[in-house]
Amino acid sequence: MxxxxxxxxxxxxxxxxxxxxxxxxxxxxxxxxxxxxxxxxxxxxxxxxxxxxxxxxxxxxxxxxxxxxxxxxxxxxxxxxxxxxxxxxxxxxxxxxxxxxxxxxxxxxxxxxxxxxxxxxxxxxxxxxxxxxxxAIPLIRPLRESLAGDKVNRVLGIVNGTTNFILDKMDSTGAGYQEALDEATALGYAEADPTADVEGFDAAAKAAILAGIAFHTRVRLDDVHREGMTEVTAADFASAKEMGCTIKLLAICERAEDGASVTARVHPAMIPLSHPLASVRGAYNAVFVESDASGRLMFYGPGAGxxxxxxxxxxxxxxxxxxxxxGTTGPGESAYAALPVSPMGEVVTRYHISLDVADKPGVLAQVATVFAEHGVSIDTVRQQGKDGEASLVVVTHRASDAALGGTVEALRKLDTVRGVASIMRVEGE
Amino acid sequence: MxxxxxxxxxxxxxxxxxxxxxxxxxxxxxxxxxxxxxxxxxxxxxxxxxxxxxxxxxxxxxxxxxxxxxxxxxxxxxxxxxxxxxxxxxxxxxxxxxxxxxxxxxxxxxxxxxxxxxxxxxxxxxxxxxxxxxxAIPLIRPLRESLAGDKVNRVLGIVNGTTNFILDKMDSTGAGYQEALDEATALGYAEADPTADVEGFDAAAKAAILAGIAFHTRVRLDDVHREGMTEVTAADFASAKEMGCTIKLLAICERAEDGASVTARVHPAMIPLSHPLASVRGAYNAVFVESDASGRLMFYGPGAGxxxxxxxxxxxxxxxxxxxxxGTTGPGESAYAALPVSPMGEVVTRYHISLDVADKPGVLAQVATVFAEHGVSIDTVRQQGKDGEASLVVVTHRASDAALGGTVEALRKLDTVRGVASIMRVEGE
Known part of the structure; x- marks a missing residue:
């Protein structure tokens, strides 16, 4: 020595x-x-x-x-x-x-x-x-070294313990966002100013780092589409349960199907209870990595502390x-692939949309027409009447975020649609 | 370049x-x-x-x-x-x-x-x-490099896909060992001669490698206590369910509580359904690593193919x-700690023992006395009568494998004990 x-x-x-x-x-x-x-x-x-x-x-x-x-x-x-x-x-x-x-x-x-x-x-x-x-979860080294001979297609993970604690609490107790946040703050899981966590800035930074390494491409914080989880409601969790899902704040880095571009995003999403990420409790973190040869790997552990x-x-x-x-150095930055980072509109996934509509005949037909006109194919619709008002829950097949955005904009203009109660992406299927 | x-x-x-x-x-x-x-x-x-x-x-x-x-x-x-x-x-x-x-x-x-x-x-x-x-699961590199600044205390994992497929099948369908093995063979998950898998040789080799790296100590195949899973029965799974457990073939590498020695073993064990390893299905592998600073990490993915x-x-x-x-090389063997590898008798864990006993008064007192004499403390006992015969299910607190072995030997000598139907370790609690 x-x-x-x-x-x-x-x-x-x-x-x-x-x-x-x-x-x-x-x-x-x-x-x-x-x-x-x-x-x-x-x-x-x-x-x-x-x-x-x-x-x-x-x-x-x-x-x-x-x-x-x-x-x-x-x-x-x-x-x-x-x-x-x-x-x-x-x-x-x-x-x-x-x-x-x-x-x-x-x-x-x-x-x-x-x-x-x-x-x-x-x-x-x-x-x-x-x-x-x-x-503590080894992620950078496995992505940079263990998977150096593989082609990573997707990184999907819970990378912020504070928000996972809050969402887990909402899921298990039926609490609202503020109540769950207050408990997280009291227990020291959330900071006095929780903005960086609950608005997804922390997770977006991690998504940028993971996407960069996974795809051998420079991905900056500004390239990451970011939505926080402050507007997730107890009603959203009730809807998720009806679908056999829960809600998690996910960081998702994906290679486009044609391999020519990548996307990185952070937002709350429904995820099936059968998915291993659904059972990540409290302030724990877990990240799925999907690659050509290795298939699906998961890394799980304490994400902070x-x-x-x-x-x-x-x-x-x-x-x-x-x-x-x-007298040497380890692997440095690997950005040789230099793939373009596509905007959120090009992301393709599924959606769960709750609409408040007038309770009269023909509404479903109108709504369905709007989805069809924007090329968004409907998987299931559930209609529920209550005192002259009704709610319509639509789950779509895979469609681009841009197409879904256009659909929602058109739906808002319908006289029979009183409001769009929530839009949530469905991931991990 | x-x-x-x-x-x-x-x-x-x-x-x-x-x-x-x-x-x-x-x-x-x-x-x-x-x-x-x-x-x-x-x-x-x-x-x-x-x-x-x-x-x-x-x-x-x-x-x-x-x-x-x-x-x-x-x-x-x-x-x-x-x-x-x-x-x-x-x-x-x-x-x-x-x-x-x-x-x-x-x-x-x-x-x-x-x-x-x-x-x-x-x-x-x-x-x-x-x-x-x-x-494909990154394990050697994370243990050897990511955790190089930490102190690993336990590695607990499912490292053989064939046996996990068989046990998962037995658990989900109630099938016996042979039936589940036949299905694994038909589907290509088990080889024509399944000995290396079902007798735990494959898992024991992996346990030796993992223990060596985790504890910076040479651990050879011969140092690993090995029990296969060919004697696990549908009745064992029924007992496990009653305990809120399932059965997995586990590789377990542990540092003794005093830090002065290590053990490595492979055997079937009951594990609580709430433990993340319990939900590892089919031919998947997953390994828990418990360390001083990083806490509990889990690595999950396809273990073969x-x-x-x-x-x-x-x-x-x-x-x-x-x-x-x-012009360099990576980290080589790290065996500087050179800790002794203790025999199985020194392993401390919990046990689930099923006894066939005579259905008459005083049997439980006799059995309880034998446990006490060998210093094995009983956690729960469940007694079930059936036509003059009865079964007694004992779950112990933590005790050494040697103490448990002595207890079982003495139990077999009791006139009132007709037979020891099964002994299974309880892990992951």
Whole structure:
């Protein structure tokens, strides 16, 4: 074993960072044996230097992250600050000063992954970020390496634990969105400002990262169609149950059937109870990967939390450290396929539409005509009358999102349609 | 991109080998882009040279596998022959003549993994074998790399598709073992001689490989306690249902609670219906990995078949080829922990025991005394009378396998115990 230690700097020492530091200390012997050299915590950049940090030598603490990454003697910089700046500048500065980087920063990777990969390559350094998607669940490495000889056609997953907790609660208790959110907040599953989770920004960032790796194509956050789950109602869950389904916030990355383009999207969707993703409970995450040769694989586990995310960070740290000792780097960005990312209108799936209609003869015929005119084929219709009003629940066959949008617009113009109560996509069939 | 192609030889061209060759040909451009150099099929060793092999240049076919691996210009040898010899000699010969090796050979890896790893290291070559365990499911790489910074405590999985198909059939239809086996054979899920599957040899080999990697300790096939599933009856499934369980053939690798030793075993076991492994249907495989930091991860997918296994082989081929171009090798054997492998008697779990007893007062007291004398604590007892005979179903708390064995031996000696109808371990709680 090499005796000179590898020097590791930690940017950020919150829930994840403190756990990374703890494991680096308590499992130092194991890490050394697995890497082939000891690792040494060389510095920890924090915002609040006065906070007591158990197990971390106070002499290592600094508020000057920039000076830390410019030291020049670092082997690996672990970035667990999150957000765009100063994380982005610190990472590129780390590359410029000779360090490889392990990051858990999904927002930054989804927005600037290409530029960061280019910076890593320019300086001959590694950029690893397993922890950016689905916490401890190995996904980046399996997609990038295990499936490197296969052709991935679809990635379909629950990649946000907060929203899964809320939707699971709504499903199991009949609670409304606000009530379930309040419980998630009280239990610490949702942040005080839950926007990033419930509006799907977090999941969209992960979808961009997964789509990019799965399809060897650059996919940015802006390319991902995003709908949050704040408008999912108890009535939607009742409708889903009638269909033998539940509702999940899904990240879906797909190769078009002709193989010439890809799409990435995040939205709530109905999914059959028989689908393995339907039984993913609480704050757990799970991702399905469908490929030509391997068929359907599923990866399941805790999608967030200090310890699980630290496990992913440390797995990357070991890999990057081994590369460092071998004088090599791991696989960098693979974007050679450069497939176009199609807009949401080109996505083809099924739809569940609830309409409030007048309870009189001929309404169904009118509605059915509108679907037919827009080329959307109806699978089933269920009609329910109540005091002069009626509801019509239509489930379609596969159709493009654009065709469905045109259909709904035309339906709204019908005198007999009082309102479109809900539109939900049906996935996983 | 490097223009000189990497030369790949294929040993074996059956279900898996022909699929590897097909994908190498049809996806040549993708593989070249991902590796950074084209790959060329340089030779294919087969037993039956006259068989028509679509898409493979007949000039590449040879029956002389030894001469092929001795060519000296090969970059990677893909071994998909299976069995111990000639595979073992061919792999070591390949190392000696400058090639790295990708293998799908679980039996060989479980028996001689240490020697093969040593040979690879001696010659500075790679030995990869993702396809040896659970087909396309990424398991070796996640254990070896993603969890390299974590401490794995347990691996619990369904790693044999044939037996899972049979048990699933027995569970869902009430069929007996032979009937379910016959159906599996007719559908091609079981081989003409199903011994390796139904007696647990196949699963035991995978358990040895998984335990070795998970615990950084050499675990050989002989270290794995193995019980087949040929004696599982419809009555066992009925008992399991009463307990809210089903029966699966499980591979279980565990670190002892004191961390000082490990165990590895394969046997049928009851598992609660609420456990995710209980809903793994048909010939699918799934593996739970429990670690200190990452918590419970599950990996699920097709555990066998030409295409899925070929996907795993090609993922390894890409990794080994990249290493080759970078002039490096991936992580080799990691056996530094060198923990002792404890015998089955030291395994601690719960048990479900069905006894045929005389239907007279005092029997339960006698039986309960025997359990107490052997230090096995009873959780529940259910007594059922029928025409002067009675059955007693005992479910225990956690106890060592040795203590349970002593208990059963003593029970058999009781006059009032007519027979021990079944003993089954209860896992996954």
């Amino acid at each position: 090499r005796t000179r230690p590898l020097k590791v700097a930690l940017l950020g020492c919150g829930v994840v960072g403190s756990e990374v530091a703890r494991i680096m200390t308590t499992h130092a012997d194991d890490l050394a044996a697995r890497i082939g050299a000891p690792v040494e915590l060389a510095g920890v950049a924090v915002r609040r230097p006065d906070k007591v940090r158990e197990g971390i030598d106070p002499a290592l603490i600094t508020t000057d992250a920039t000076a830390l990454v410019k030291r020049g003697d670092l082997d690996v910089v672990v970035e667990v600050i999150g957000g765009i700046e100063p994380a982005r500048t610190l990472i590129t500065t780390a590359f410029e000063h000779g360090a490889s980087v392990v990051s858990a920063n999904k927002a930054l990777l989804a927005q600037d992954g290409a530029a960061l990969h280019a910076a890593a390559e320019e300086h001959g350094k590694d950029l690893y970020y397993e922890a950016a998607v689905a916490g 200090g310890s699980p995310t630290a496990s992913a960070v440390l797995g990357d740290l070991v890999a990057v450290a081994r590369n460092r000792i071998n | 490097r223009t000189r192609p990497l030369k790949v030889a294929l040993l074996g061209c059956g279900v898996v080998g022909s699929e590897v060759a097909r994908i190498m040909t049809t996806h040549a451009d993708d593989l070249a882009a991902r590796i950074g150099a084209p790959v060329e099929l340089a030779g294919v060793a087969v037993r039956r040279p006259d068989k028509v092999r679509e898409g493979i240049d007949p000039a590449l076919i040879t029956t002389d596998a030894t001469a092929l691996v001795k060519r000296g210009d090969l970059d990677v040898v893909v071994e998909v022959i299976g069995g111990i010899e000639p595979a073992r000699t061919l792999i070591t010969t390949a190392f000696e003549h400058g090639a790295s090796v990708v293998s799908a050979n679980k039996a060989l890896l479980a028996q001689d993994g240490a020697a093969l790893h040593a040979a690879a290291e001696e010659h500075g070559k790679d030995l990869y074998y993702e396809a040896a365990v659970a087909g 030409g295409s899925p296994t070929a996907s795993a082989v090609l993922g390894d081929l890409v990794a080994v080829a990249r290493n080759r171009i970078n």
